[in-house]
Amino acid sequence: MQQTQSYITANKEKFLDELMDLLKIPSVSADPAYSEDVHKTAQFVGDKLKDAGADKVQLFQTAGYPVVYGEKIIDESLPTILVYGHYDVQPADPIELWDSPPFEPVIKKTAVHPDGAIFARGACDDKGQMYMHVKAFQAMMANDELPCNVKFMIEGEEEVGSENLGIFCNKYAEMLSCDVVLLSDTSIIANDVPSITIGLRGLSYVEVEVVGPNRDLHSGVYGGAVGNPVNILCEMISQLKDENNAITIPGFYDDVEVISETDRTKMNAAPFDLDHYQKDLDIDTVDGEVGYTVLEQTSIRPTLDVNGMWGGYIGEGAKTVLPSKANAKISMRLVPNQEPDKITALFKEYFESLAPKSVKVTVTPHHGGMPAVTPTDTVEYQAASLAMKQTYGKDPIPQRSGGSIPIVALFEEVFGVKSVLLGFGLNSDAIHSPNEHYGLFNYYKGIETIPYFYQHYARLKKA
Numbered sequence: 001m002q003q004t005q006s007y008i009t010a011n012k013e014k015f016l017d018e019l020m021d022l023l024k025i026p027s028v029s030a031d032p033a034y035s036e037d038v039h040k041t042a043q044f045v046g047d048k049l050k051d052a053g054a055d056k057v058q059l060f061q062t063a064g065y066p067v068v069y070g071e072k073i074i075d076e077s078l079p080t081i082l083v084y085g086h087y088d089v090q091p092a093d094p095i096e097l098w099d100s101p102p103f104e105p106v107i108k109k110t111a112v113h114p115d116g117a118i119f120a121r122g123a124c125d126d127k128g129q130m131y132m133h134v135k136a137f138q139a140m141m142a143n144d145e146l147p148c149n150v151k152f153m154i155e156g157e158e159e160v161g162s163e164n165l166g167i168f169c170n171k172y173a174e175m176l177s178c179d180v181v182l183l184s185d186t187s188i189i190a191n192d193v194p195s196i197t198i199g200l201r202g203l204s205y206v207e208v209e210v211v212g213p214n215r216d217l218h219s220g221v222y223g224g225a226v227g228n229p230v231n232i233l234c235e236m237i238s239q240l241k242d243e244n245n246a247i248t249i250p251g252f253y254d255d256v257e258v259i260s261e262t263d264r265t266k267m268n269a270a271p272f273d274l275d276h277y278q279k280d281l282d283i284d285t286v287d288g289e290v291g292y293t294v295l296e297q298t299s300i301r302p303t304l305d306v307n308g309m310w311g312g313y314i315g316e317g318a319k320t321v322l323p324s325k326a327n328a329k330i331s332m333r334l335v336p337n338q339e340p341d342k343i344t345a346l347f348k349e350y351f352e353s354l355a356p357k358s359v360k361v362t363v364t365p366h367h368g369g370m371p372a373v374t375p376t377d378t379v380e381y382q383a384a385s386l387a388m389k390q391t392y393g394k395d396p397i398p399q400r401s402g403g404s405i406p407i408v409a410l411f412e413e414v415f416g417v418k419s420v421l422l423g424f425g426l427n428s429d430a431i432h433s434p435n436e437h438y439g440l441f442n443y444y445k446g447i448e449t450i451p452y453f454y455q456h457y458a459r460l461k462k463a
């Protein structure tokens with residue numbers, strides 16, 4: 001891989017310029033106003049795959065946004081890596097909190113990224129990380145050093161639940177057949193503490209509505225007698241957790257996988273500085289489930305969080321009103337072996353039971369997702385570990401992540417293969433947040449590490 005690595009070094013600037021161009025296209029999948037741009041982004045990715053040397057590049061239309069496909073089969077007898085990534089991004093809101101426009105990428109130095117980081121929506125999640133794979137592939141192709149077969153499947157609907165990708169995978173399972181799925185859409189512990197993600201949480205997501213009187217009322221004339229849906233919603237939500245921050249929904253923890261003391265001790269040996277964590281967030285103390293460390297609370301324990309809540313008057317000044325209804329969006333992060341549909345049903349039953357007679361409650365489920373865990377005693381993990389050791393100079397730490405990539409569980413189901421979550425972002429990169437960024441160090445480190453993964457995987461898989 002020597003020539004490949006020299007090629008990467010020689011093309012650093014070009015690789016960065018291209019990523020900047022990719023980040024300029026606002027591919028927000030959640031908002032139909034960006035539809036044209038999302039399609040344009042798919043085209044961009046397809047073109048770059050072709051330029052890099054992929055065959056059979058095609059934009060597969062779905063009921064939503066296209067899936068970009070491309071492949072390079074050098075020898076049917078060699079193993080095949082299926083690279084997954086997503087070209088869609090989260091909405092940029094709240095836009096006023098960005099220091100620079102979200103779709104006008106700029107490079108700035110930060111304390112965590114002294115070599116500079118690229119600031120733009122999607123820089124880390126996932127355009128920057130996905131594009132590393134296109135460039136690593138290009139580098140191997142240009143130097144005749146591709147050691148195995150590769151297929152690319154880059155989707156545009158990850159941030160809205162990947163529903164059409166699930167259909168696509170089932171429909172084209174034969175075309176997509178592979179030995180392993182490789183993706184970079186997660187984080188490492190720190191730039192000097194490499195890690196490999198071996199678990200993702202699942203997700204159950206609901207929207208609730210509490211309706212009281214048939215119209216907004218004068219809060220003086222009616223206030224005191226009529227149940228206020230905003231007050232009531234707050235009371236209901238406050239009953240979803242007890243004084244230990246444990247979730248009170250009956251049956252919620254029934255299927256939660258019990259982790260042995262030995263494994264918990266091992267998990268907690270990973271570097272983590274609580275003081276630094278709190279300072280970074282400007283909080284005096286964390287406030288998680290009693291009996292678990294922060295590392296555990298954000299990986300092996302399920303959660304329940306209000307993601308947004310509205311109702312009544314939220315404009316300038318004071319308006320005296322007793323609102324007719326109140327709403328909230330609530331997410332529950334799940335761990336093995338919790339089932340999203342079962343959890344959603346348990347939530348609905350319990351939440352409805354909390355409602356006083358003065359209001360009517362509706363619970364609407366949104367997309368969910370299964371958790372995923374990957375073992376470490378496999379050729380796949382070994383190859384990833386060796387690759388990172390080569391570029392970081394130390395063994396990566398296996399770690400479960402708190403985030404969700406629902407499609408990963410489906411890959412195992414449909415293709416019968418394991419996924420390797422070879423992410424390079426940092427938790428502090430502000431994904432889904434204003435001022436999202438991705439370190440140049442991380443971008444280049446990713447491009448350098450990926451070819452080594454190919455090399456080790458191809459070698460170990462044959463052995």
Ligand code: BES
Nearest residue numbers: 125158159160161185186187401403404
């Ligand atoms: N790349 C993230 C997931 C992630 C981030 C995993 C950091 C591990 C570390 C992905 O794009 C994402 O945002 N997933 C959503 C779920 C989806 C159904 C919208 C999430 O985790 O909220």
Ligand code: MN
Nearest residue numbers: 125126158185
């Ligand atoms: Mn992502």
Ligand code: MN
Nearest residue numbers: 090125159432
């Ligand atoms: Mn995301």
